[in-house]
């Protein structure tokens with residue numbers, strides 16, 4: 001893993017280097033949303049202020065990392081098995097006919113075993129959670145490095161992390177790091 005000043009995928013631009021504050025377009029930031037407290041690793045990946053390690057590069061925080069406010073960035077990206085990719089910046093409803101109420105984004109996916117409202121991927125700070133929407137065939141998650149699928153309940157949102165896979169009907173999506181646009 002390369003460490004250093006080179007900003008990789010999902011990195012926050014260094015304001016000291018650019019001299020112009022945050023470079024919003026490169027991250028697909030959403031100015032309308034409230035800034036959120038963020039801890040940056042050495043590669044300037046945004047993280048939860050309480051994180052012990054960087055969620056993207058696994059670099060450990062030594063306790064000296066400053067917590068700063070940044071505009072909300074892309075928390076993660078869903079990569080479907082057909083090549084479709086969508087950046088997750090807000091709660092995302094997924095299904096054959098997903099509803100975008102409550103400010104949710106929507107991702108319409110075809111598939112006979114996919115329910116009209118199948119699941120929602122929720123954004124909480126820098127974390128993603130999956131919740132099943134009482135779908136006919138259920139939502140399942142495979143953890144990175146594991147083989148078995150765990151069922152995602154509709155009552156309790158399940159955290160999903162980079163490298164996990166979501167299964168819904170005949171479709172699946174891999175959670176990958178956000179990339180600058």
Ligand SMILES: [Zn+2]
Pocket residue numbers: 041042043044045054055056057058059
């Ligand atoms: Zn990092």
